[in-house]
Amino acid sequence: MTKIWILLKIQLLNFFGVNKMLHTKDIKEKQKFIFFAISATIGLVGCSLLSYLYSNSMASAFVMLGDIGMLLPIMLVSTSAMVLFTTIYKVSGILFGYKDYDMIIALPVTVRQIVGSRILLLYSMNIVFTFLIMVPAGAVFAIHTAPGLAFYLIFILTILLIPLVPIIIATVIGAIITMIAAKFKHISFISIILSLAFLFGIMYLSMNSSKVTEAQIIDMAKSLSEKIYRVYPLSKLFSEALVDYNLNSLLLYVLISLGSFIIFTMFISINYRAINTLLTTTRSKSNYKMKALVSSSQFGALYKREIKRYFNSSFYVMNTSIGMIMLLILSITFLVVGAGPLEQILEMPGFAELITKAAPLVVSVFLGMSCTTGSSISLEGKHIWIAKSIPVHAITIFLSKIAVNLTLTVPVILVSSTLLIIKLHPSLFEIIMLYITPLVYAVFSATVGIIINLLFPILEWKSEVTVLKQSIASILSMLVGLASVAIPIMIAIFLKDISISFIVLGTTVIIALINMAMYGYLKTKGEIKFRAL
Amino acid sequence: MLQIQNFSKTYKGGKKAVDNLTLEVKAGDIYGFIGHNGAGKTTTIRAIVGAQEFESGDIFINGISIKDNPLECKKILAFIPDNPDIYEYLTGIQYLNFIADIFMVDVKERETLIKEYADRFELTVNLGDLVASYSHGMKQKLVIISALIHKPKLLILDEPFVGLDPKAAHTLKTIMREICANGSAIFFSTHVLDVAEKLCTKIAIIKAGKLITYGETNKVKGDNSLENLFMELIDND
Numbered sequence: 001m002t003k004i005w006i007l008l009k010i011q012l013l014n015f016f017g018v019n020k021m022l023h024t025k026d027i028k029e030k031q032k033f034i035f036f037a038i039s040a041t042i043g044l045v046g047c048s049l050l051s052y053l054y055s056n057s058m059a060s061a062f063v064m065l066g067d068i069g070m071l072l073p074i075m076l077v078s079t080s081a082m083v084l085f086t087t088i089y090k091v092s093g094i095l096f097g098y099k100d101y102d103m104i105i106a107l108p109v110t111v112r113q114i115v116g117s118r119i120l121l122l123y124s125m126n127i128v129f130t131f132l133i134m135v136p137a138g139a140v141f142a143i144h145t146a147p148g149l150a151f152y153l154i155f156i157l158t159i160l161l162i163p164l165v166p167i168i169i170a171t172v173i174g175a176i177i178t179m180i181a182a183k184f185k186h187i188s189f190i191s192i193i194l195s196l197a198f199l200f201g202i203m204y205l206s207m208n209s210s211k212v213t214e215a216q217i218i219d220m221a222k223s224l225s226e227k228i229y230r231v232y233p234l235s236k237l238f239s240e241a242l243v244d245y246n247l248n249s250l251l252l253y254v255l256i257s258l259g260s261f262i263i264f265t266m267f268i269s270i271n272y273r274a275i276n277t278l279l280t281t282t283r284s285k286s287n288y289k290m291k292a293l294v295s296s297s298q299f300g301a302l303y304k305r306e307i308k309r310y311f312n313s314s315f316y317v318m319n320t321s322i323g324m325i326m327l328l329i330l331s332i333t334f335l336v337v338g339a340g341p342l343e344q345i346l347e348m349p350g351f352a353e354l355i356t357k358a359a360p361l362v363v364s365v366f367l368g369m370s371c372t373t374g375s376s377i378s379l380e381g382k383h384i385w386i387a388k389s390i391p392v393h394a395i396t397i398f399l400s401k402i403a404v405n406l407t408l409t410v411p412v413i414l415v416s417s418t419l420l421i422i423k424l425h426p427s428l429f430e431i432i433m434l435y436i437t438p439l440v441y442a443v444f445s446a447t448v449g450i451i452i453n454l455l456f457p458i459l460e461w462k463s464e465v466t467v468l469k470q471s472i473a474s475i476l477s478m479l480v481g482l483a484s485v486a487i488p489i490m491i492a493i494f495l496k497d498i499s500i501s502f503i504v505l506g507t508t509v510i511i512a513l514i515n516m517a518m519y520g521y522l523k524t525k526g527e528i529k530f531r532a533l
Numbered sequence: 534m535l536q537i538q539n540f541s542k543t544y545k546g547g548k549k550a551v552d553n554l555t556l557e558v559k560a561g562d563i564y565g566f567i568g569h570n571g572a573g574k575t576t577t578i579r580a581i582v583g584a585q586e587f588e589s590g591d592i593f594i595n596g597i598s599i600k601d602n603p604l605e606c607k608k609i610l611a612f613i614p615d616n617p618d619i620y621e622y623l624t625g626i627q628y629l630n631f632i633a634d635i636f637m638v639d640v641k642e643r644e645t646l647i648k649e650y651a652d653r654f655e656l657t658v659n660l661g662d663l664v665a666s667y668s669h670g671m672k673q674k675l676v677i678i679s680a681l682i683h684k685p686k687l688l689i690l691d692e693p694f695v696g697l698d699p700k701a702a703h704t705l706k707t708i709m710r711e712i713c714a715n716g717s718a719i720f721f722s723t724h725v726l727d728v729a730e731k732l733c734t735k736i737a738i739i740k741a742g743k744l745i746t747y748g749e750t751n752k753v754k755g756d757n758s759l760e761n762l763f764m765e766l767i768d769n770d
Contacts, residue, residue, distance in 0.1 A: 026545040288661030290648045293630050293640055301634030305620065312622035382618035388584040390635045391607035531603070532586050 003109045007117035012124065020458075032456065036472045043479065044132065052136035059140045068144050069243040073228055073235040075137040076162060080232060082133070083126045083166035089318045090465050091174025094121055095268075096275055099462040105273070112269040119167065119265055125469070126163035134159045154242055154250060161257040165234055168264045175268075179275065181314070192314045298392050302400035309379070310372060310404055316379070319468045323369025324412040331363075331416035335423050357500045358492050359420050359430070360437035361485055361507070363413060367441045368481020370409055373449030375474045376401040377533070378458045378467040384533060394530035395523050398450050405446035413438040429501065437508045444484060444511050447518045449477040454529045484511065534560050534687050534718040535581065540590035542576050550576040552742040553590070558687070558718045558735075563709055565733035565750070566722040567759075569767060573742040574722040575615065578691050581720070582612040594687055608636070611680035615691040615722075617672035621665035625656065625675050628664060629682060636683035643682055650678040653704050669696040677705060681712070688712065690721035694728060706732055730759040738766055 013019035021033040055075060062068045095118045104114055138155050141147075229236040234256060240249035296304060310316055334342050339352035355362050380387055387397055417434040426434065456473040458466065468474055488507040492500050535558035542551045551573040558564045568574050579585035581592055583603040592599045594606040619628055626647070633643040651657040654674040664672060673696045680688060688709075694702050709719055709732065723729050729736055730750065736759070737747035745766050746753055754762045 024545070025547070029545075284659065284662040284666040286658045286662060288626065288658050290644065290651075290657065290660075293626075293633070293644055293647075295630075295640045295643075296634045298635055298637070301631050305623065305631055308622055308627075309620070382616070383620055385584055385612070385614050386619065389582045389607060389612045390632075391604050392635060393604065531583070 003113045004116045004120065007104070007109065007114060008120050008124075011117070011121050020460075032472075036456070036476070039476075047132055048136055051133050052140060055137040055140040059144055063144065068141065069239060070228070071141050072134075072137060072242055073239040075133055076235045076238050077228055077232045079130050079133045079162055080166040080234075082129060083163045084170045086129075087122055087126065087167055087170035088174045088177070089315050090122060090125070090469065091171050092178045093315050093463045093465040094118055095171060096175070096178060101276055105276075110269075111272045112266065115265055115269045115272055119171070119261075119268075122167050122171075123163055126167065127160070130159060130162050134162065150245055151242065154245070158238055158242060158250070158253060161254060164257045164261040168260055171264070171268070175275065179278065192311070192317045299396055299400060299403075302392070302397055303403050306376070306400045306404045307407065310408075313464055315464055316372070316375075316468060320370050320372045321408060323366040324408060326369070327363065327366035327416050328412055330366075331419040335419045338423065354489070354493075355420075356424065358489065358504060359417075359424060359426070360433045360504050361489050361492070363416055363420070363434070363438040364441035364485045365482070365489075367409055367413075367438065367445040368478050368483075368485065370405075371445045371449040371474075371477045371481055372405040372408060373401050373446045374453055374477025375449075375467045375471060376404075377450065377453040377530075378461070378471055378473060379464065381459055381461060381467075384459055388531065388533065394527040397530070398522050398526060401450060402443070402446040405449070406442055409442040409445070410439065413442060433501075433504050433508065437504055440508050440512050440515065441481075441485065443515050444518075445477075445481040447515055447522070448480050448484075449473075450522060451518060451526065452477045452480065454526055454533075457533055459533065534558055534562075534595055535720055536593040536596075537577070537581070538591050538593070540577065540580060540587060540592060542573075542580060542585065542587045550742055551580075551587075551739075554739070554742075554744050555590075556737055556744065556747060558720050560686075560716050560718050561713050562718045562720075562735050563713050563733050564718070564720045565729035565736040566720060566739065567724075567726065567729055567736060567763060568722075568739035572739045574739060575691055577739070578612075578689055578720075578722060582610060582689050583607055584612075609685060610687040610689060611683065611685035613673075613676050613680050613688070613690040613693050615695065617669065617676045617696070619664055619672060619676060619679075621663065624663055625660040625667070628675060629660070629679055632679040633682055638683050646682040646684075647678065650681050650708075653708070654678060654701055670698055670701065673697055674701055677708075681708065684717075686717050688717060688719045688721075690719065692723060693721055694723065694725055702728075726759045726763060730754070738763060740767060 021030060024030060055071065058074065059068060059071050062070050095115070105111075138159070142151065229239075234253065237249045237253040237256070240246040241253055330342075334355065339356055342351065342355075377384075414435070417438060421431055421434055424430075453473040456471065456476065458471050458473070461467055488503050491498065492503050535556075537554055537556040540551055540554040541549070543549045554573075554577060566574050566577070576585060580587045581594075581599065583599050583606060587600075594610055597605050599606045620631075623631065629647050630643070633647075638646075647660075648657065651660060654677065656671060656674050656678065659667065659671060664675065667675065673693075677693070680690075693705060697705060706728070713719055713734075733750050735748060736750050736753055738745050738753075746762075750759070757765075
């Protein structure tokens, strides 16, 4: 256990650059970290508050249906689903195929200890989100039911075990995707296709199941609980343990969660070396003959390199394309079913009005989730010496990274906006804004990502996950992108006297001006910051 | 070709890595830069190629300041780092073509030079494979080829012989002599004193960030072997 902890500690020290902050003598670095820590704390408190409000509104509905006991199992299923989705893409990079594999495997530790430390790392990443959803839900439940001490004890025990089973399922799916992909020449490409197929499959199933819910309104609470238990049987045991204080269910829940986790760790340990060998073995033909070469401009060469880098990493692609995939699905569904049914599918009251009146902003919401630039400088990692020693202005390098982000977002914006236009029949002004506003936001999201990454770079990393999921830059760039759209949407919702067209136009102009200012910053201070990396 | 004038670099936290270093490398020189670990060699080299900011002094490449005009300096120099960390998602030929694009090398010329150097380093058949499949030595050869295809006037190398097999090391030494005979200059760090003694026309020894001796190899070492001289200078405080 000590060795597992030592191995885990080394990985945890890299989280959000904690170790760098602890040991740096640079006051600016410390200030930046403190700024992030305060922002993250505010963010976490905000998320907890939102989570509490969401649980509270759900609880009110369940009280009306006469079954408050449904709140916790539903939140358990939501948490488990989130753990499942966010873990699948981390499997390759954290559990398998990480860069210091050779060094770790050569240490005097057992494979089981290595696997244990790696799975515990996945657990540590997920337990934070579990607490963020489950603790507010537990508080709401406790306020409504005023339970005894036993509830709190069982609650703490059970929520600690929540991520285990979803991690196992995610690891199995992630490992299968990775192993199938490893058999092909273009590992990343196949991995992206399989991951997308899985994602689309789940989205299709969840949309279909939503329709069933709508049809079973008569006995809603009963049908809902049956459905939830069917989807995730562990939630039934969880509910019985927590709501009915059923000791047998509690024991079974603990046994299944812990037992499957231990068995799974042992199983993975047996095949660990074989899987990693499969993943780290690169094909080589060694039969190249010199052919005619094609030249490109400096920008063209940088762009081609950057796009190859992007599509070489399935984790990078899956992590940053999710926003565009969601936008595409949303606009296609909107075209097919219309605003009202879409609102029911999404279970978001007020969505129909929002998409009808503020479509350009709704389209722009998804751009923050598809910011590839927020980690693009950190992803240079040990290769940064190349970018720094070639005779190219840093702005050209930045623009090549921005261009890759726009390659991902612009086609989706054009398709989605066109689909919305077909359905909404907007005025000429609205048509123009439906294209212009998201495009301006796309440039904003890509440019702000570069600036944030310049301010919070991590160039020393062993796994891309560190940069893409655990870095200050990737999180901040997504949040800034989302906040920049959330603010005008909030204004549109709360200040109903102001015309939405005016808000959209005003926002577009402001964001365009910010874009110009950011370009100026990158050309001057950005160049200096890049050289100082 | 390369003038380092009163160059000093202090890292955040107060550690002075290089202290008031002044050195000149002329066209045709093969200049060896010797010192123990942490003496300041890599810091100096990184500053020369524009990868390291520094607070005092200046560095001129062909008369152009790296501080004031880094782009013009980078156009005429090539850098080979101590660790060949290159884009693993590109094939060898894609990497070389990328570098040729960046240095705007004519297509016909790049094809000729890539073929010439890849053949000499026996890497041509591997150029179609991903860099990820290369051994350390093969990556090192690829970086060396990429540094040569734009015909740099100044070649900066940090421990260039690490990882190279004996034949590749011999090829590199031959190429180094050739390009310096054609008017280029080479400045490189090394721990292999035998190589420095036989290859370098000039040497400089650095200790704790300060230059302790420099000049033509024969004059600096006198009748001593370079190894003995180095040990004497390093041990003598």
